[in-house]
Amino acid sequence: MAFSWRPRRHREPRRLGHFAILCLVTLALIVAWGVGFLAFVAAIPEANEDTTGETDAIVVLTGGSGRLEEGITLLSEKRAKKLFVSGVYQGVDVRQLLEISRKAPEELTCCIVLGYAAYSTLGNATETAEWLADERFKSIRLVTANYHMPRSLIEFRHVMPNVRIVPHAVFPEQFKRDEWWQWPGTAQLILIEYLKYLAATVRHGAEFMLAS
Numbered sequence: 001m002a003f004s005w006r007p008r009r010h011r012e013p014r015r016l017g018h019f020a021i022l023c024l025v026t027l028a029l030i031v032a033w034g035v036g037f038l039a040f041v042a043a044i045p046e047a048n049e050d051t052t053g054e055t056d057a058i059v060v061l062t063g064g065s066g067r068l069e070e071g072i073t074l075l076s077e078k079r080a081k082k083l084f085v086s087g088v089y090q091g092v093d094v095r096q097l098l099e100i101s102r103k104a105p106e107e108l109t110c111c112i113v114l115g116y117a118a119y120s121t122l123g124n125a126t127e128t129a130e131w132l133a134d135e136r137f138k139s140i141r142l143v144t145a146n147y148h149m150p151r152s153l154i155e156f157r158h159v160m161p162n163v164r165i166v167p168h169a170v171f172p173e174q175f176k177r178d179e180w181w182q183w184p185g186t187a188q189l190i191l192i193e194y195l196k197y198l199a200a201t202v203r204h205g206a207e208f209m210l211a212s
Contacts, residue, residue: 036194041180056137056140057081057084058080059084061087061148071143083108085097086115089116098112121148124155128160144169153167174186
């Protein structure tokens with residue numbers, strides 16, 4: 001029997017090919033993440049487009065300076081029938097909120113409703129949706145900080161797709177929207193909000209896939 005010798009095949013090229021694909025996928029994910037981050041920053045409002053229109057209700061999300069004051073100002077200007085404050089700490093009542101905002105309690109107490117059940121932005125949306133259903137309201141002016149608005153909108157629009165939502169941002173002085181990269185505190189806040197925004201997007205996408 002004749003003996004034939006065949007050289008062993010080297011697997012290094014295949015391994016290098018797999019490594020190259022992994023590098024390309026990783027690079028694509030990094031680029032997509034970066035583009036998404038820049039798009040998120042661009043979505044943070046610099047001004048409010050609709051400041052005079054009327055809605056059925058004004059919804060204020062607690063957790064930042066200037067939000068409640070802005071909501072009460074809008075209510076006093078008759079921009080809506082009622083003001084709903086979501087995420088209020090237990091034990092706080094309408095009169096205390098009005099005193100904090102330096103408004104006469106007797107003028108607005110009857111038109112302000114407090115929600116105590118929410119502990120997150122998704123909770124804010126769920127709590128607000130239940131209240132809107134009870135009131136049979138179809139439109140809201142959503143008041144929260146500008147950096148919090150993109151994530152708030154995605155949560156609220158997911159929970160209440162048939163409700164017209166008018167975003168109304170407040171602009172905290174400590175949040176430096178322009179040239180944010182020069183301000184470590186602002187940059188960190190934007191990064192955290194973006195990660196939460198991505199998490200909400202993935203969650204809603206998973207829910208949609210499971211439901212379909």
